[in-house]
Amino acid sequence: MSEQLSVWELVVNASLLVQVVMGLLALASVVSWMMIFQRWFFLNRVARNVDEFEDHFWSGIDLRALYNELDGKDDLTGIESMFVAGFKEYSRMAEQPNADADAIMQAVQRATRVTLNREEGRLEATLPFLATVGSTSPYVGLFGTVWGIMNSFRGLANMTQATLASVAPGISEALVATAMGLFAAIPAVIGYNRFSARVEVLMKRYEAFSDEFISILHRAAHSRGKSNTPGSPQ
Amino acid sequence: MVFALRMYILPLLLAVAIHALAALALVRGFNPEAITTKVIKPQIVQSKLIVLEPKRSKTKPKPIPKPMLTPAPVVQPKPEPKPLPKPEPKPKAEPAKPKVDAAAKRKAALKKKQEQEAQAKAERLQALADQSFMDALDDEQAMLDEVADASDAAVDAAAAQSFRMGIYQAVVGNWSRPPSARQGMQVTLLVELVPTGDVVSVSIVDSSGNGAFDRSAQSAVNKVGQFVVPTESELFERHFRKFTLLFKPEDLLR
Secondary structure: OOOOOOHHHHHHHOOHHHHHHHHHHHHHHHHHHHHHHHHHHHHHHHHHHHHHHHHHHOOOOOHHHHHHHHHOOOOOOHHHHHHHHHHHHHHHHHHOOOOOHHHHHHHHHHHHHHHHHHHHHHHHOOHHHHHHHHHHHHHHHHHHHHHHHHHHHHHHHOOOOOOHHHHHHHHHHHHHHHHHHHHHHHHHHHHHHHHHHHHHHHHHHHHHHHHHHHHHHHHHHHOOOOOOOOOOOO | OHHHHHHHHHHHHHHHHHHHHHHHHHHHHOOOOOOOOOOOOOOOOOOHHHHHHHHHHHHOOOOOHHHHHOOOHHHOOOOOOOOOOOOOHHHHHOOOHHHHHHHHHHHHHHHHHHHHHHHHHHHHHHHHHHHHHHHHHHHHHHHHHHHHHHHHHHHHHHHHHHHHHHHHHHHHHOOOOOOOOOOOOOEEEEEEEOOOOEEEEEEEEEOOOOHHHHHHHHHHHHHHOEOOOOOOHHHHHHHOOEEEEEEOOHHHOO
16 A cells, blocks of 8 residues: 555565566576677677688688698687688698598588588577577566466455555556566567577678688699699689 | 686676666656645636625615614714704894804804715715625625535545545454344444544444344454544544444345
């Protein structure tokens, strides 16, 4: 019967189940925002690295020199590790005297494909979580609301004089759960859509690079008789 | 793994900060202003003039002749002129010189009296006009008061009704149904309260015929102990100092 209802009061006075639902949603919201920020920073960094690496790669640098430069590095970004994996496989295969060009190329393709898949997994990490939060938290909030409204109507049934004031606080507190569900879901959905679009763009660039890289190695493998190491990309 | 965890520290801090901001904004912003219900007294639309005019005509004749004639010193000159005209004709016949003087004097006196009379008359008229105006004002005031009283009474009654409803609900809420209670039973209780709302006494005015039922109602009132009563002492004195409670819980009896 308080004249002024604050959100805090509503949350504190809610029934246990509704409180659990609210807590769950608050947690989901915090974690999904964390994921959003993390993905944001990560994808920005990856995109910057891809730009830098492609510039470097097409600047006419010798591939073996580039490989040597990258091989010792601790944290390789996607496109770098793809290059390193492909080149390492190529060097290993090319060292064997009886390996023919097709066998070398198959091994290189396998190596880059594996790395590409792993990098895709790294780019898309935590996106499923955002998708889950975005699609389920409205339902979770709705569940809390329905439960709260159910309770407040059941309380109404025991009263002789049904007044709006006796159900309004219950419904209000129940609706807080829906609000929280939407609060968690909306950023998650937006984040998921945005980041999956960016991942797709990055993957397109990875694939384009790996195709180009493989074609360079292919050329080198088939002209292996003359020089054993591939030259700089032209 | 350590590297991966480190990657999440800044995002976590940012996420927590965003939620803290949102919560703060919500707590600050979500303050529905307490809705104060203003009781607007209905504007008086009654046709004041139509109601007032018959009243004025009724009241006008009464006070004017009586109070004007008796207390006013202006009235005294009236009987005086009577003896004057009598001696007047006599001296008129005798054209004596000293009497001319006297006649002139008398004439002047007469004139003066007439003037006085006229003045008195004017004054009386003025007073009369004033009086009627004041009467009209009084009437209007009385009527306004009456209307205001009526609307006050209506507001009071509404307030009292809401309190009465609360009291009734409190009693019903504390009532335990005796097995012998049947539908349609009703008991009238006389309840006396003190201004804090505490029950001083409960007595049965009109029994239901079933002692158990009567007692249950009585004990329900005693169990409540303290009712919510208006803080305005006037309203309390008028409605809740001592009131009868018709206890008739039909809806509970099956």
